[in-house]
Structures are given as structure tokens and as C-alpha cells.
Amino acid sequence: NAGVTQTPKFQVLKTGQSMTLQCAQDMNHNSMYWYRQDPGMGLRLIYYSASEGTTDKGEVPNGYNVSRLNKREFSLRLESAAPSQTSVYFCASSKDRQGAVYSPLHFGNGTRLTVT
Amino acid sequence: KQEVTQIPAALSVPEGENLVLNCSFTDSAIYNLQWFRQDPGKGLTSLLLIQSSQREQTSGRLNASLDKSSGRSTLYIAASQPGDSATYLCAVAPGNEKLTFGTGTRLTIIP
Secondary structure (H helix, E strand, C coil): CCCCECCCCEEEEEECCCEEEEEEEEECCCEEEEEEECCCCEEEEEEEEEECCEECCCCCCCCEEEEEECCCCEEEECCCCHHCCEEEEEEEEEEECCCCCCCCCCCCCCCCEEEE | CEEEEEECCCEEECCCCCCCCCEEEEECCCCCCEEEEEECCCEEEEEEECCCCCCCCECEEEEEECCCCCCEEEEEEEECCCCCCEEEEEEEEEECCEECCCCCCEEEEEE
């Protein structure tokens, strides 16, 4: 029961470096999400893909890009990392959109990113 | 702008006690409310989802209630166990993808 798998688990970057966070789900879910979690701020939505072939901005999209590669995979790219992007990043998926009848979120275990 | 508050930030109770966790929100125009648990170093696990038309949902020893008019939800845990120790978060859905999360209550069950 893999669920939502994120790689890598940990990453340290220097300011200005780029990287891509990978996410894959094996539950045949239509919707996928990227969140960041910072102390005292709760989870904040970065980008989401309500269905294969579509992506939209969330609450804090600046400095990030995403690609919905296929139904299973949704990647998050930092083009030029900044210390303010130090955070824990979570990928999540759900069967349908959050406005659907019953569509709880399933989360991966996170990527802990430090930008120095 | 929707705000979600969870008080207290931390709670310790002896094993075996029943307990209630609180979640309050400022905008009652929500589509659903979800409760999650998060273990240290892990992602969130969905516990219960209450649709806006529902008053409560139950799963095993967990019962979540929703009162939209007062902007409150509670998560009741019966007969607490050490394995219940975790951070519990609630999130409200406005009908689009942009959920608003609370910052959680860190629960410790004392054996």
C-alpha cells in the first residue's frame, strides 16, 4: 500500500540552486496538490492539479512551478531556491476535487528542504 | 479571509480518559471539514470528513461534530491510548481546492 510517495526525503540547497520534488500516487486519484508546512503557519497550498492536464495556483505559488506529468505524477520545481523556501513540502492526492461529495486528502511523508 | 484556530496548542491527558479537541473557523460558508492526525516526521493521515450538511461522523473511538452556525467542530476521542499521541489538525474546504488548515493541537497521552 504505497499511497503517495515523495522523493527525496531530505534536501539541502544553496541559494540560487534549482531542484525538482517528485510525487507519485498509486490510488488512481484525479486531483493532486503541493503544500508547504511552516511552524506556526499551518499548511499552505502552493499549486494543485484538479485533473490530469490542468494545474492552478494556490495560496503561495511564487518561486515555484509544477508539472502534472501524467495521472500518477505531479512534480514541484524550485528554479532559484531562496532561504524563505526552507520548509517541509507535502504532496497530497484525492479521488476528486475538494468540492466533490467525499474526497479526503491523502498525504505523502514529506520532503524536508533547507536552503542556506 | 477564512481563519481556522485550534486551541489549545498542546494537551496532555492520562491514558483511558475521554477527550475533546476543538477547531473554530470564521467563515461558515464551508463545503466540508476534515480532521487529520500527523505523527512526528510524517505526513497527515485523514481521520474524518464531515460534509456541510452533516452534523457528525464516527470512526471507531473517534467522533467529529460540526456546527456551521457557530463556526465550530470538535473531535472526541474515547478511551484514549498512548498510540493516540500525535498532532491533530482540522481543515475547512470552501468548495474549491483552497483548504484552510489550523495549526493543530499536539496531544500527548500519558501511560
